[in-house]
Amino acid sequence: MRTDRIYIARDGKSGMHVLVRILAVGDIGADYLPIDPDGFNELMMARDARSLVLAAKGLGPMLASEGDLAGRIFVPSELQRSIAGEMDLVPSDLGGLLSECYFDPYVEPIGTGGMGYREIGRTGKKAARDLIEGFDFSNAGDLSYLDSQFRAVVEPLHDWVFARNLLSIVLRIGGLYRAGVDPKVILETARFRKVEPSGQKDRFDIGPAACFAIPVAYNPFYRTDTLAISDAPLDIRKAWPLYADLVDIERPSTRPAINHRLKGEGNGFIRFLTSLETKQPDGTDRKGRPEENRWFYLVVSSDIGVKYVKDQMRIANRLLQAFDGRLFRPRVAYSGVKMAEIAPEQKPRNMLEAMWLLVRNHPDHYLLTCKRCMRTVLSGTQGGERSFCSNSCRATWSKEHPSRKR
Secondary structure, eight states: OOEEEEEEEEETTTOOEEEEEEEEGGGTTOOOOOOOHHHHHHHHHOOSHHHHHHHHHHHOOSBOSHHHHTTOEEOHHHHHTTOSTTOOEEOOOHHHHHHHOOOTTOEEEOSSSSOOEEEOSOOOHHHHHHHHHHHBGGGSOOOGGGTTTEEEEEEEHHHHHHHHHHHHHHHHHHHHHHTTOOGGGHHHHTTOEEEOGGGTTTTOOOOSSOEEEEEEEEOTTOSSSOOOTTTOSOOHHHHOHHHHHHEEOOOOOSSSEEEEEESSTTOTTEEEEEEOOOOOTTSOOOSSOOGGGGEEEEEEESBOSSSBOOOHHHHHHHHHHHHHHHHOOOEEEEOOOTTOSEEEEOOOSBHHHHHHHHHHOOTTEEEEEOTTTOOEEEEESTTSOOOOSSHHHHHHHHHHOTTSOO
8 A cells, every 4th residue: 555645734624734645546445564663663763743744654544444434535636626525624834733743752740749741852843844845735736637546545643643652652661561670660660640530530530549641642622712522623533533443432521621431341441531621701811721731641540440459560461451452353264274274364444453463463573662762662683682762862872871881
């Protein structure tokens, strides 16, 4: 499923950015090929909008199932002329793009007792500006010559960021454990914050047990134009099909917040939470909005179905098993292969499921969590054990710790 070209644009209705992927008609909905570890690592290493989009181009389409693709496939010239159904694409916005592109693990906890984090590291403004200048859909030129053999497939940028960050968090736990981190504090070492429910009862209903929280994406409601969830110009099922496939979004909330549980029996201990930002009744902006309202959180409860658990490694294993149950769902099928005539049929429905197959089985590679930046990649076994994800991280760490051995 080779991507002929890719563009960035902004959905004029939701205000959030999307990728416009140009695919040959015959490649749309085709089965995924095994994910190449190098391409996977490009996504895990991405820390600005441009590198994310280029990694997404190399990996291939986010969506493959017929249901997810419905309403997302367009004749290129019709999409350009805004006559493609309800889709209305407008030029990208630099500020909005920078906000939407949060990359795990570039945050650090702030304050005590809450869920506050602040972004750290470089902003990626130049890379985002270069992306807009070089890849904005409004500057694509006349694409009508592609109409007969190609289609434009629209993919939410949020789903790519969410998929990358979710994998980054889950893999980091594995990389740290392999490196010998104390399992009693594995979640906190992986940059989760321990949160007591009493301090969040006015914002979130997270139950009576202690939880562990970490940002997984930008909160799209952290804006001044959203009045309430009933007024929000964002249909999550349409705007984020990948995310919506993972969570139960039917549950109503009694608080001004999104509180989605991971689908699946026994998975209620995993939630995705964020606050809904609103204006004052007179239309003026709220002042002093808490920094923690900026984030879309992955929250894992210590109530994992038996009794409250203090062992963080046990909670981490249940987290891993819950996501595996959602992302790995093979069915038995006749294979026609000698000595394996009946075998599991592994047909991922989206890119996250395709990448999860590599996460589950990566021969000749091991999970490497960088000693400096905490990004996690699949490292080859040649050349001995590594401690850093890149030469730049190795050099920077050496400058920061001149007296330590590597």
